Amino acid sequence: MNLTSKKSILKILFWGFWIVLGIVIYFRHGSDFDIFYKGAHAIIFGYSPYYLDPGEVFTPFRYPPSFALLFSPLALLPQGVAKEIWYAMNVFSFILTMILLWKMRKGWGLSEKEGVRSFLIAFLLSLPFIVYHLSVGQSKLFMLFFLVASFYAVEKGKDFWGGLCLIISVVIYFPLILFILFFFLKRNFKFLFGVVLGIVLWFYILPSFFFGIKGNILFLKEWYQTLVGPYLAHPESFGHESSGILKLSSQSLPSAFARLFSVQPGGRWSLYLHENLIDFSPRTLHFLLKGISYMMIGLSSLVLLGKRGPHVRLLEYSLFLILAFLLPSYSLTYNWALLFVPYLGLLSYMEGTVNPKGRCFARMVGGLSVLASFSVISDFLRAISGLFWGTFILWLGILLIVLFTPKYTLRL
Secondary structure, eight states, X not given: OOXXXXXXXXXXXXXXXXXXXXXXXXXXXXXXXXXXXXXXXXXXXXXXXXXXXXXXXXXXXXXXXXXXXXXXXXXTSOHHHHHHHHHHHHHHHHHHHHHHHHHHGGGGTXXXXXXXXXXXXXXXXXXXXXXXXXXXXXSHHHHHHHHHHHHHHHHTTOHHHHHHHHHHHHHHSGGGGGHHHHHHHTTOHXXXXXXXXXXXXXXXXXXXXXXXXXXXHHHHHHHIIIIIHHHHHOGGGTXXXXXXXXXXXXXXXXXXXXXXXXXXXXXXXXXXXXXXXXXXXXXXXXXXXXXXXXXXXXXXXXXXGSOOOGGGHHHHHHHHHHHHHHSSSOOBGGGGGGGHHHHHHHHHHHHHBOOHHHHHXXXXXXXXXXXXXXXXXXXXXXXXXXXXXXXXXXXXXXXXXXXXXXXXXXXX
């Protein structure tokens, strides 16, 4: 099959994807978009986006106030019109993300033919999660564009602008704050200067201009007290059903351990699991998970201290990207749309390395991860967090690949 045929197949699959997406959106109606719209609408009229309606026990708006500000232009429009624009923005953002990654591929040592093959396979493997993500009207693909734009800026020597782009992605998805550690370990101080300026701009100056200094501080405190603080300082709140941790659609590290190793407030998950493996108290489990999380962050940081070839650069980024959706208190299935980047990094490594053992190991890791993604079709497999364990294997495999890959394995 020649390159022209592969490009034609890619175009058919790409546009077929959007047709299927349109059908799915028609039936799902974008429930998460409604949460964004409601939060931004509250900000516009001077109310807290973290206000609980009667009967609610946990605020559905889980973002910093600057995200509501970012979304507010859409909240000025009728909801139906705003929803259509939001979907179009997500589609356009994902297309731009692929364009930026395509431009970066030469730095990984990929030819055009190898690039087409890698992009096509990565797209197909992550397609179910991308469709689900877009069908609920989520924001992570919009965020992914700014994250990849920060990588692209660094590749082009525009480190300061890369730092500014990273903070916009953090506004949309706060766990990406981990990438500050990534670039600190890389000693990219121009990037970090952009990060500092971006934090001041997006978390203080711009929100204070619209909400007032006192209003912005109040919103920041509500956001922290409602969503961040409980999981850092109040272990008794861990595992509470209203937090979202116990949802089967949540496949994060805390969700996996909460379902398998703790007594739940409403009883065990006896419908799926007849017996917990170990019954930890919420306090014990809380500190256990903090230890595991710090260990994973520490290991990811250690492998960055050595210099590697350019074909593992995307894998280095992927280590921290996976942690950003694996370690939060809860992380729903649509976040796995971000696997497009780790899959692309793994495929790029397989195309670029001359180490047959490394290529074989990468195929095994990728295969196990893809196999685990089928766990979403079974409530039992979701209850035992099959998707989490598969993604954990992917993270561990990428960690080992980066750790044991010297510069000379790049095929030039």
